[in-house]
Amino acid sequence: MVSLQELMAYLDELLEPQRFNDYCPNGLQVAGKPIVKKLVVGVSASQSLIDEAIRLKADAILVHHGYFWRGEDPRITGIKQQRIRKLLQHEISLIAYHLPLDAHPIYGNNVQLAKILDIDVEHSYDIERIPNLLWVGSLQHATPGSELAQKIGQILKREPLYLPGSDKLISKIAWCTGAAQDFIEQAASHGVDAYITGEVSERTFHFVQETGLHFYAAGHHATERYGVQALSEHLAHYFGITQQYVEIANPI
Ligand SMILES: [Zn+2]
Structure with missing residues:
Protein backbone atom coordinates (compact mmCIF):
# COMPACT_ATOMS: atom_id res chain seq x y z
CA MET A 1 0.00 0.00 0.00
CA ALA A 103 3.05 14.03 -23.63
CA HIS A 104 5.02 11.78 -21.27
CA PRO A 105 7.97 10.13 -23.07
CA ILE A 106 7.42 6.71 -21.45
CA TYR A 107 3.86 6.43 -20.17
CA GLY A 108 2.18 8.97 -22.49
CA ASN A 109 -0.74 8.15 -24.77
CA ASN A 110 1.24 9.12 -27.85
CA VAL A 111 4.27 6.97 -27.13
CA GLN A 112 2.08 4.06 -26.10
CA LEU A 113 -0.01 4.35 -29.28
CA ALA A 114 3.16 4.26 -31.39
CA LYS A 115 4.25 1.16 -29.52
CA ILE A 116 1.11 -0.86 -30.22
CA LEU A 117 0.94 0.31 -33.85
CA ASP A 118 4.67 -0.53 -34.48
CA ILE A 119 5.60 3.06 -35.33
CA ASP A 120 9.23 4.02 -34.67
CA VAL A 121 9.20 7.31 -32.80
CA GLU A 122 11.52 9.93 -34.28
CA HIS A 123 10.52 13.27 -32.85
CA SER A 124 7.92 15.10 -30.78
CA TYR A 125 6.97 18.73 -31.26
CA ASP A 126 5.44 21.37 -28.99
CA ILE A 127 2.19 22.94 -30.11
CA GLU A 128 1.18 26.38 -28.83
CA ARG A 129 3.90 26.02 -26.18
CA ILE A 130 2.44 22.72 -24.96
CA PRO A 131 5.36 20.29 -24.82
CA ASN A 132 5.54 17.04 -26.85
CA LEU A 133 2.07 17.07 -28.30
CA LEU A 134 2.62 16.21 -31.97
CA TRP A 135 4.66 13.11 -32.71
CA VAL A 136 6.43 12.02 -35.89
CA GLY A 137 7.86 8.63 -36.74
CA SER A 138 8.06 5.98 -39.39
CA LEU A 139 6.55 2.62 -40.24
CA GLN A 140 8.96 -0.29 -40.55
CA HIS A 141 7.62 -1.05 -44.06
CA ALA A 142 6.02 1.38 -46.51
CA THR A 143 2.32 0.51 -46.33
CA PRO A 144 -0.72 1.25 -48.51
CA GLY A 145 -3.21 3.55 -46.76
CA SER A 146 -6.00 0.98 -46.71
CA GLU A 147 -3.72 -1.62 -45.16
CA LEU A 148 -2.83 0.76 -42.34
CA ALA A 149 -6.55 1.44 -41.79
CA GLN A 150 -7.12 -2.29 -41.38
CA LYS A 151 -4.22 -2.65 -38.99
CA ILE A 152 -5.41 0.26 -36.83
CA GLY A 153 -8.90 -1.26 -36.74
CA GLN A 154 -7.60 -4.66 -35.65
CA ILE A 155 -5.23 -3.39 -32.98
CA LEU A 156 -7.52 -0.74 -31.47
CA LYS A 157 -10.60 -2.97 -31.91
CA ARG A 158 -12.41 -0.07 -33.52
CA GLU A 159 -12.64 0.68 -37.22
CA PRO A 160 -11.05 4.07 -37.96
CA LEU A 161 -12.62 6.66 -40.18
CA TYR A 162 -10.10 6.64 -43.00
CA LEU A 163 -9.83 9.48 -45.51
CA PRO A 164 -7.51 8.25 -48.27
CA GLY A 165 -4.83 10.61 -49.55
CA SER A 166 -2.48 10.22 -52.52
CA ASP A 167 -1.48 6.85 -54.05
CA LYS A 168 1.92 7.06 -52.36
CA LEU A 169 2.72 4.34 -49.80
CA ILE A 170 2.90 5.51 -46.19
CA SER A 171 6.25 5.47 -44.46
CA LYS A 172 6.50 8.72 -42.50
CA ILE A 173 3.63 9.39 -40.15
CA ALA A 174 2.47 11.93 -37.57
CA TRP A 175 0.01 11.40 -34.75
CA CYS A 176 -1.61 12.99 -31.72
CA THR A 177 -4.17 11.12 -29.64
CA GLY A 178 -7.61 12.51 -28.75
CA ALA A 179 -9.37 15.43 -30.44
CA ALA A 180 -6.33 16.73 -32.34
CA GLN A 181 -7.78 16.86 -35.85
CA ASP A 182 -6.85 20.52 -36.11
CA PHE A 183 -3.14 19.75 -35.74
CA ILE A 184 -3.35 18.26 -39.23
CA GLU A 185 -1.72 21.29 -40.82
CA GLN A 186 1.25 21.17 -38.43
CA ALA A 187 1.44 17.42 -39.08
CA ALA A 188 1.57 18.00 -42.85
CA SER A 189 4.28 20.64 -42.39
CA HIS A 190 6.64 17.89 -41.21
CA GLY A 191 6.45 16.18 -44.61
CA VAL A 192 4.56 13.09 -43.42
CA ASP A 193 2.41 10.81 -45.59
CA ALA A 194 -0.31 10.26 -43.00
CA TYR A 195 -1.81 11.67 -39.82
CA ILE A 196 -3.53 9.67 -37.08
CA THR A 197 -5.65 11.23 -34.35
CA GLY A 198 -8.82 10.40 -32.44
CA GLU A 199 -11.53 12.63 -33.87
CA VAL A 200 -12.44 14.28 -37.16
CA SER A 201 -14.18 17.48 -38.35
CA GLU A 202 -15.98 18.40 -41.53
CA ARG A 203 -13.04 20.60 -42.55
CA THR A 204 -10.59 17.70 -42.22
CA PHE A 205 -12.01 16.16 -45.41
CA HIS A 206 -11.18 19.20 -47.52
CA PHE A 207 -7.66 19.41 -46.13
CA VAL A 208 -7.03 15.79 -47.07
CA GLN A 209 -8.52 16.29 -50.55
CA GLU A 210 -6.31 19.27 -51.21
CA THR A 211 -3.01 17.95 -49.79
CA GLY A 212 -3.02 14.19 -50.47
CA LEU A 213 -2.29 13.39 -46.81
CA HIS A 214 -3.86 10.15 -45.55
CA PHE A 215 -5.99 10.73 -42.45
CA TYR A 216 -7.24 8.36 -39.76
CA ALA A 217 -9.73 9.22 -37.02
CA ALA A 218 -8.97 6.20 -34.88
CA GLY A 219 -11.22 7.16 -31.92
CA HIS A 220 -10.66 9.62 -29.09
CA HIS A 221 -11.29 6.92 -26.50
CA ALA A 222 -9.51 4.19 -28.48
CA THR A 223 -6.30 6.22 -28.94
CA GLU A 224 -6.22 7.30 -25.29
ZN1 LIG B 1 -8.64 13.22 -24.61
Whole structure:
Protein backbone atom coordinates (compact mmCIF):
# COMPACT_ATOMS: atom_id res chain seq x y z
CA MET A 1 0.00 0.00 0.00
CA VAL A 2 0.97 3.62 -0.36
CA SER A 3 -0.30 6.79 1.23
CA LEU A 4 -2.32 9.03 -1.06
CA GLN A 5 0.13 11.81 -0.27
CA GLU A 6 3.15 9.76 -1.33
CA LEU A 7 1.40 8.52 -4.47
CA MET A 8 0.50 12.07 -5.51
CA ALA A 9 3.99 13.39 -4.79
CA TYR A 10 5.42 10.65 -6.98
CA LEU A 11 2.95 11.23 -9.84
CA ASP A 12 3.44 14.99 -9.79
CA GLU A 13 7.19 14.56 -10.00
CA LEU A 14 6.92 11.99 -12.79
CA LEU A 15 4.36 13.80 -14.95
CA GLU A 16 5.42 17.41 -14.22
CA PRO A 17 1.97 19.01 -14.56
CA GLN A 18 3.47 22.46 -13.86
CA ARG A 19 4.93 22.41 -17.41
CA PHE A 20 1.45 22.39 -18.95
CA ASN A 21 -1.06 25.17 -19.34
CA ASP A 22 -3.89 22.64 -19.33
CA TYR A 23 -7.68 22.81 -19.70
CA CYS A 24 -8.22 21.18 -16.29
CA PRO A 25 -6.42 20.77 -12.96
CA ASN A 26 -3.99 17.85 -13.07
CA GLY A 27 -3.34 15.49 -10.18
CA LEU A 28 -5.66 14.91 -7.23
CA GLN A 29 -9.12 16.25 -8.17
CA VAL A 30 -11.21 14.61 -5.43
CA ALA A 31 -9.58 13.43 -2.19
CA GLY A 32 -10.63 10.07 -0.70
CA LYS A 33 -9.01 7.58 1.70
CA PRO A 34 -5.52 8.48 2.95
CA ILE A 35 -4.21 5.02 1.92
CA VAL A 36 -4.26 3.43 -1.55
CA LYS A 37 -4.18 -0.33 -1.96
CA LYS A 38 -6.31 -0.71 -5.05
CA LEU A 39 -6.32 1.55 -8.08
CA VAL A 40 -9.02 1.40 -10.74
CA VAL A 41 -8.01 2.91 -14.05
CA GLY A 42 -10.01 4.16 -17.01
CA VAL A 43 -9.98 6.74 -19.80
CA SER A 44 -12.76 8.99 -18.45
CA ALA A 45 -14.26 9.48 -14.98
CA SER A 46 -17.80 8.68 -16.08
CA GLN A 47 -20.53 7.35 -13.78
CA SER A 48 -20.03 3.82 -15.19
CA LEU A 49 -16.35 3.89 -14.25
CA ILE A 50 -17.18 5.12 -10.74
CA ASP A 51 -19.82 2.39 -10.30
CA GLU A 52 -17.29 -0.22 -11.40
CA ALA A 53 -14.66 1.23 -9.04
CA ILE A 54 -17.12 0.97 -6.14
CA ARG A 55 -17.89 -2.64 -7.08
CA LEU A 56 -14.16 -3.41 -7.24
CA LYS A 57 -13.57 -1.69 -3.86
CA ALA A 58 -11.09 0.79 -5.29
CA ASP A 59 -9.38 3.34 -3.05
CA ALA A 60 -8.59 5.61 -5.97
CA ILE A 61 -9.45 6.05 -9.64
CA LEU A 62 -6.81 7.14 -12.15
CA VAL A 63 -8.04 8.65 -15.43
CA HIS A 64 -6.99 10.74 -18.40
CA HIS A 65 -10.24 12.75 -18.53
CA GLY A 66 -11.25 13.99 -15.10
CA TYR A 67 -13.41 16.97 -14.10
CA PHE A 68 -13.40 20.77 -13.79
CA TRP A 69 -12.70 21.66 -17.43
CA ARG A 70 -11.92 25.25 -18.35
CA GLY A 71 -15.01 27.09 -19.51
CA GLU A 72 -17.51 24.65 -18.00
CA ASP A 73 -20.04 25.66 -15.35
CA PRO A 74 -18.03 25.25 -12.10
CA ARG A 75 -21.07 24.48 -9.95
CA ILE A 76 -21.43 20.94 -8.63
CA THR A 77 -24.86 20.15 -10.00
CA GLY A 78 -26.44 17.62 -12.37
CA ILE A 79 -24.35 14.64 -13.42
CA LYS A 80 -21.25 16.22 -11.87
CA GLN A 81 -22.98 16.25 -8.47
CA GLN A 82 -24.01 12.60 -8.86
CA ARG A 83 -20.50 11.52 -9.75
CA ILE A 84 -18.78 13.50 -6.98
CA ARG A 85 -21.39 12.42 -4.41
CA LYS A 86 -20.60 8.76 -5.15
CA LEU A 87 -16.85 9.36 -4.92
CA LEU A 88 -17.16 11.14 -1.58
CA GLN A 89 -19.65 8.61 -0.19
CA HIS A 90 -17.21 5.78 -0.90
CA GLU A 91 -14.08 7.84 -0.10
CA ILE A 92 -12.60 7.10 -3.53
CA SER A 93 -9.97 9.58 -4.71
CA LEU A 94 -10.08 10.84 -8.26
CA ILE A 95 -6.66 11.33 -9.84
CA ALA A 96 -6.58 12.80 -13.35
CA TYR A 97 -3.74 13.70 -15.69
CA HIS A 98 -4.66 15.21 -19.04
CA LEU A 99 -1.95 16.79 -21.24
CA PRO A 100 0.92 15.50 -19.03
CA LEU A 101 -0.30 11.99 -19.83
CA ASP A 102 -0.48 12.68 -23.57
CA ALA A 103 3.05 14.03 -23.63
CA HIS A 104 5.02 11.78 -21.27
CA PRO A 105 7.97 10.13 -23.07
CA ILE A 106 7.42 6.71 -21.45
CA TYR A 107 3.86 6.43 -20.17
CA GLY A 108 2.18 8.97 -22.49
CA ASN A 109 -0.74 8.15 -24.77
CA ASN A 110 1.24 9.12 -27.85
CA VAL A 111 4.27 6.97 -27.13
CA GLN A 112 2.08 4.06 -26.10
CA LEU A 113 -0.01 4.35 -29.28
CA ALA A 114 3.16 4.26 -31.39
CA LYS A 115 4.25 1.16 -29.52
CA ILE A 116 1.11 -0.86 -30.22
CA LEU A 117 0.94 0.31 -33.85
CA ASP A 118 4.67 -0.53 -34.48
CA ILE A 119 5.60 3.06 -35.33
CA ASP A 120 9.23 4.02 -34.67
CA VAL A 121 9.20 7.31 -32.80
CA GLU A 122 11.52 9.93 -34.28
CA HIS A 123 10.52 13.27 -32.85
CA SER A 124 7.92 15.10 -30.78
CA TYR A 125 6.97 18.73 -31.26
CA ASP A 126 5.44 21.37 -28.99
CA ILE A 127 2.19 22.94 -30.11
CA GLU A 128 1.18 26.38 -28.83
CA ARG A 129 3.90 26.02 -26.18
CA ILE A 130 2.44 22.72 -24.96
CA PRO A 131 5.36 20.29 -24.82
CA ASN A 132 5.54 17.04 -26.85
CA LEU A 133 2.07 17.07 -28.30
CA LEU A 134 2.62 16.21 -31.97
CA TRP A 135 4.66 13.11 -32.71
CA VAL A 136 6.43 12.02 -35.89
CA GLY A 137 7.86 8.63 -36.74
CA SER A 138 8.06 5.98 -39.39
CA LEU A 139 6.55 2.62 -40.24
CA GLN A 140 8.96 -0.29 -40.55
CA HIS A 141 7.62 -1.05 -44.06
CA ALA A 142 6.02 1.38 -46.51
CA THR A 143 2.32 0.51 -46.33
CA PRO A 144 -0.72 1.25 -48.51
CA GLY A 145 -3.21 3.55 -46.76
CA SER A 146 -6.00 0.98 -46.71
CA GLU A 147 -3.72 -1.62 -45.16
CA LEU A 148 -2.83 0.76 -42.34
CA ALA A 149 -6.55 1.44 -41.79
CA GLN A 150 -7.12 -2.29 -41.38
CA LYS A 151 -4.22 -2.65 -38.99
CA ILE A 152 -5.41 0.26 -36.83
CA GLY A 153 -8.90 -1.26 -36.74
CA GLN A 154 -7.60 -4.66 -35.65
CA ILE A 155 -5.23 -3.39 -32.98
CA LEU A 156 -7.52 -0.74 -31.47
CA LYS A 157 -10.60 -2.97 -31.91
CA ARG A 158 -12.41 -0.07 -33.52
CA GLU A 159 -12.64 0.68 -37.22
CA PRO A 160 -11.05 4.07 -37.96
CA LEU A 161 -12.62 6.66 -40.18
CA TYR A 162 -10.10 6.64 -43.00
CA LEU A 163 -9.83 9.48 -45.51
CA PRO A 164 -7.51 8.25 -48.27
CA GLY A 165 -4.83 10.61 -49.55
CA SER A 166 -2.48 10.22 -52.52
CA ASP A 167 -1.48 6.85 -54.05
CA LYS A 168 1.92 7.06 -52.36
CA LEU A 169 2.72 4.34 -49.80
CA ILE A 170 2.90 5.51 -46.19
CA SER A 171 6.25 5.47 -44.46
CA LYS A 172 6.50 8.72 -42.50
CA ILE A 173 3.63 9.39 -40.15
CA ALA A 174 2.47 11.93 -37.57
CA TRP A 175 0.01 11.40 -34.75
CA CYS A 176 -1.61 12.99 -31.72
CA THR A 177 -4.17 11.12 -29.64
CA GLY A 178 -7.61 12.51 -28.75
CA ALA A 179 -9.37 15.43 -30.44
CA ALA A 180 -6.33 16.73 -32.34
CA GLN A 181 -7.78 16.86 -35.85
CA ASP A 182 -6.85 20.52 -36.11
CA PHE A 183 -3.14 19.75 -35.74
CA ILE A 184 -3.35 18.26 -39.23
CA GLU A 185 -1.72 21.29 -40.82
CA GLN A 186 1.25 21.17 -38.43
CA ALA A 187 1.44 17.42 -39.08
CA ALA A 188 1.57 18.00 -42.85
CA SER A 189 4.28 20.64 -42.39
CA HIS A 190 6.64 17.89 -41.21
CA GLY A 191 6.45 16.18 -44.61
CA VAL A 192 4.56 13.09 -43.42
CA ASP A 193 2.41 10.81 -45.59
CA ALA A 194 -0.31 10.26 -43.00
CA TYR A 195 -1.81 11.67 -39.82
CA ILE A 196 -3.53 9.67 -37.08
CA THR A 197 -5.65 11.23 -34.35
CA GLY A 198 -8.82 10.40 -32.44
CA GLU A 199 -11.53 12.63 -33.87
CA VAL A 200 -12.44 14.28 -37.16
CA SER A 201 -14.18 17.48 -38.35
CA GLU A 202 -15.98 18.40 -41.53
CA ARG A 203 -13.04 20.60 -42.55
CA THR A 204 -10.59 17.70 -42.22
CA PHE A 205 -12.01 16.16 -45.41
CA HIS A 206 -11.18 19.20 -47.52
CA PHE A 207 -7.66 19.41 -46.13
CA VAL A 208 -7.03 15.79 -47.07
CA GLN A 209 -8.52 16.29 -50.55
CA GLU A 210 -6.31 19.27 -51.21
CA THR A 211 -3.01 17.95 -49.79
CA GLY A 212 -3.02 14.19 -50.47
CA LEU A 213 -2.29 13.39 -46.81
CA HIS A 214 -3.86 10.15 -45.55
CA PHE A 215 -5.99 10.73 -42.45
CA TYR A 216 -7.24 8.36 -39.76
CA ALA A 217 -9.73 9.22 -37.02
CA ALA A 218 -8.97 6.20 -34.88
CA GLY A 219 -11.22 7.16 -31.92
CA HIS A 220 -10.66 9.62 -29.09
CA HIS A 221 -11.29 6.92 -26.50
CA ALA A 222 -9.51 4.19 -28.48
CA THR A 223 -6.30 6.22 -28.94
CA GLU A 224 -6.22 7.30 -25.29
CA ARG A 225 -6.60 3.94 -23.57
CA TYR A 226 -2.94 3.12 -23.39
CA GLY A 227 -1.27 5.86 -21.35
CA VAL A 228 -3.24 5.29 -18.15
CA GLN A 229 -2.70 1.55 -18.48
CA ALA A 230 1.06 1.85 -18.89
CA LEU A 231 1.21 4.30 -15.98
CA SER A 232 -0.90 2.21 -13.62
CA GLU A 233 1.07 -0.95 -14.37
CA HIS A 234 4.18 0.98 -13.44
CA LEU A 235 2.58 2.30 -10.22
CA ALA A 236 1.41 -1.18 -9.21
CA HIS A 237 4.91 -2.51 -9.64
CA TYR A 238 6.62 0.45 -7.98
CA PHE A 239 4.38 0.69 -4.89
CA GLY A 240 3.21 -2.93 -4.63
CA ILE A 241 -0.45 -1.97 -5.02
CA THR A 242 -3.07 -3.64 -7.21
CA GLN A 243 -4.49 -1.98 -10.27
CA GLN A 244 -7.22 -2.83 -12.74
CA TYR A 245 -8.03 -1.16 -16.03
CA VAL A 246 -11.76 -0.94 -16.75
CA GLU A 247 -12.76 -0.53 -20.37
CA ILE A 248 -15.97 1.51 -20.65
CA ALA A 249 -16.72 1.19 -24.35
CA ASN A 250 -17.03 4.52 -26.18
CA PRO A 251 -17.40 4.69 -29.98
CA ILE A 252 -16.17 8.32 -30.15
ZN1 LIG B 1 -8.64 13.22 -24.61
